[in-house]
Amino acid sequence: MSIFWLVLLGLAMGAVFGVALEKSRVMEPGVLVGQFQFRNFTMLKMFLAATITGLIALAVLNGLFGVALHPKSFALGPVLIGGLILGVGIALAGACPGTALAQAGAGYRDAYAVIAGGIAGAIFYGYNIDWIGAALSFGSYGKITFADLLPLPFWGLALILAAMLAAFLVVLERLVPWQADMDKAEALLEHDAVPAGRGYSAPAE
Amino acid sequence: MLSLSKRHWSPYVAGIVIGLLQIPAFLLVDTALGASSSFVTAGAWVASLFDAGVSDIAYFAKYMSADKYIWQSALVIGIALGAWLSARASSSRRATFSPAWTRLTGVTSLGSRLALGFVGGFVLLLGARIAGGCTSGHGISGMAQLAVGSTVAVAAMFAGGILTAALMKKI
Numbered sequence: 001m002s003i004f005w006l007v008l009l010g011l012a013m014g015a016v017f018g019v020a021l022e023k024s025r026v027m028e029p030g031v032l033v034g035q036f037q038f039r040n041f042t043m044l045k046m047f048l049a050a051t052i053t054g055l056i057a058l059a060v061l062n063g064l065f066g067v068a069l070h071p072k073s074f075a076l077g078p079v080l081i082g083g084l085i086l087g088v089g090i091a092l093a094g095a096c097p098g099t100a101l102a103q104a105g106a107g108y109r110d111a112y113a114v115i116a117g118g119i120a121g122a123i124f125y126g127y128n129i130d131w132i133g134a135a136l137s138f139g140s141y142g143k144i145t146f147a148d149l150l151p152l153p154f155w156g157l158a159l160i161l162a163a164m165l166a167a168f169l170v171v172l173e174r175l176v177p178w179q180a181d182m183d184k185a186e187a188l189l190e191h192d193a194v195p196a197g198r199g200y201s202a203p204a205e
Numbered sequence: 206m207l208s209l210s211k212r213h214w215s216p217y218v219a220g221i222v223i224g225l226l227q228i229p230a231f232l233l234v235d236t237a238l239g240a241s242s243s244f245v246t247a248g249a250w251v252a253s254l255f256d257a258g259v260s261d262i263a264y265f266a267k268y269m270s271a272d273k274y275i276w277q278s279a280l281v282i283g284i285a286l287g288a289w290l291s292a293r294a295s296s297s298r299r300a301t302f303s304p305a306w307t308r309l310t311g312v313t314s315l316g317s318r319l320a321l322g323f324v325g326g327f328v329l330l331l332g333a334r335i336a337g338g339c340t341s342g343h344g345i346s347g348m349a350q351l352a353v354g355s356t357v358a359v360a361a362m363f364a365g366g367i368l369t370a371a372l373m374k375k376i
Contacts, residue, residue, distance in 0.1 A: 014283015
């Protein structure tokens with residue numbers, strides 16, 4: 001595909017991604033951190049719904065049409081330590097790398113600081129990759145998937161996991177309805193400490 | 206159901222829409238959805254303004270030219286455009302920074318939030334690059350491919366996030 005079409009395709013797919021992140025409020029810092037405090041389950045629900053959809057889509061693409069998968073390597077040191085650092089960063093930034101862009105698009109000015117910090121972090125990693133990689137080089141197992149470990153084809157295991165995650169979501173939704181979390185997310189958009197802003201009008205005489 | 210002018214979509218609808226994006230990603234770009242690599246692409250170009258030798262560093266060089274990273278950089282710009290469009294169409298444009306930060310950390314000025322945001326962004330991408338992916342690449346895409354490493358990465362992300370959020374005020 002030429003660069004022109006790659007860019008156009010990326011922009012179009014990203015726009016769909018961005019609309020979904022804004023409409024679901026998953027890009028809200030209060031919703032992301034709220035998930036880590038078990039106060040709001042919007043992020044987990046969106047994340048698992050996307051995972052289930054991906055599992056089914058890839059079960060069909062790979063199982064029926066032989067489309068190649070691209071699982072990342074399992075290197076215990078990097079995914080464990082990197083994952084922990086990434087989690088700390090999500091809570092401090094109130095964003096993931098993708099949602100930081102959605103926040104900027106929706107109007108949050110602090111998202112630009114997150115993006116700038118992210119670019120600086122990526123540059124720092126690129127210049128220091130040798131010693132960081134050497135320090136974390138333990139436990140490398142290659143590009144393994146659970147389908148490699150179990151006597152099941154990828155498509156079969158993908159559909160089983162999709163069904164299990166869907167069952168979990170049904171139970172979770174019964175316990176915590178999404179609309180209630182959405183109302184909480186909406187309330188978080190209002191400043192309660194500072195009276196100026198939306199809905200505020202100066203008292204008459 | 207998928208109206209642009211509606212204020213909300215349920216997290217399930219949003220998740221299904223995002224999950225379906227794997228289909229064009231695999232069929233047309235031969236890769237999975239991801240976001241954090243684009244920060245290396247941006248970082249490599251920024252660094253090239255100060256350091257003429259950047260493209261000699263193998264890690265940076267591959268992110269500056271490979272097709273899938275060009276596609277991913279367009280994808281994240283598209284995310285910003287989509288969120289802008291969505292917020293505009295539903296009259297929910299945000300300003301300065303989320304009021305949730307005042308509740309979580311007590312910050313009231315944009316300046317202090319910018320400082321914490323920058324540090325957060327730095328830690329975020331440092332972690333994502335060490336892990337080799339973020340909530341999209343390891344999370345949504347890795348789990349959908351049953352990747353063992355991605356499952357460990359997601360568990361570690363939640364652990365790091367839960368521990369850090371526990372130090373903040375309850376929202």
